Amino acid sequence: MTETEFExxxxxxxxxxxxxxxxxSSDKDEVADLFQEILINLWKGADSFRGDAAISSxxxxxxxxxxxxxxxxxxxxxxxxxxxxxxxxxxxxxxQSRQAAMLxxxxxxxxxxxxxxxxxxxxxxxxxxxxxxxxxxxxxVSIRLVRIREQLKKMQ
Numbered sequence: 792m793t794e795t796e797f798e799x800x801x802x803x804x805x806x807x808x809x810x811x812x813x814x815x816s817s818d819k820d821e822v823a824d825l826f827q828e829i830l831i832n833l834w835k836g837a838d839s840f841r842g843d844a845a846i847s848s849x850x851x852x853x854x855x856x857x858x859x860x861x862x863x864x865x866x867x868x869x870x871x872x873x874x875x876x877x878x879x880x881x882x883x884x885x886x887q888s889r890q891a892a893m894l895x896x897x898x899x900x901x902x903x904x905x906x907x908x909x910x911x912x913x914x915x916x917x918x919x920x921x922x923x924x925x926x927x928x929x930x931x932v933s934i935r936l937v938r939i940r941e942q943l944k945k946m947q
Contacts, residue, residue, distance in 0.1 A: 792837040801830065804850045807914075811854040814898070814910045815862060829857045844923055851911065852924045859903040897946045905939050912936060 792800070801808075812825040832853050840849055898909055904925065911921040918932040927935070 792840070797834060797837055800846060800850075801833070804847060807847065807850055808854050810914065811851070811858055811910065814906060815858040815903075817895075825858055825861060828861060829854050832857050848920060848924050851916075855907045855910075855924065859907065862903050894943075897943050900946060901939065901942065905935065905942075908932065908935055909939055 808826055808829050809822070812822040812829070816822050816825060833850065836853060840846070898906055901909065907925055908921060911924060916924070918929045918936075922929045922932045925932075
């Protein structure tokens with residue numbers, strides 16, 4: 792893949808990459824770091840992309856794997872407290888925004904693998920596409936989503 796082709800591909804799919812980044816972090820700087828890390832991994836892996844699946848599936852997979860790996864590394868590091876900059880990512884004035892914020896908080900409590908499955912499902916990917924991206928069978932995707940829904944209902 793040439794540099795120009797890579798740049799065009801990234802421009803076309805940057806929304807997907809940002810979606811994954813924001814699912815794994817709400818911190819603006821961390822999202823930027825994740826985005827950059829994903830770009831590096833996509834560039835490094837561009838020559839190994841065989842075209843067996845759609846390029847969008849490959850981008851989903853690299854993005855999710857990068858964010859999951861980043862989260863695992865973060866858990867091993869010493870936790871620091873973030874400074875509150877009084878920036879509210881959600882407008883809490885209407886019911887839909889509050890519900891969206893509550894759903895996001897619950898999804899954030901899921902493990903990285905389950906979070907990835909939910910994100911792909913929310914993006915309206917088919918069970919088959921989700922299975923290809925995360926490396927499980929279509930039937931397993933269906934079973935996991937049922938279990939995830941039950942988990943989300945039980946959370947407070």
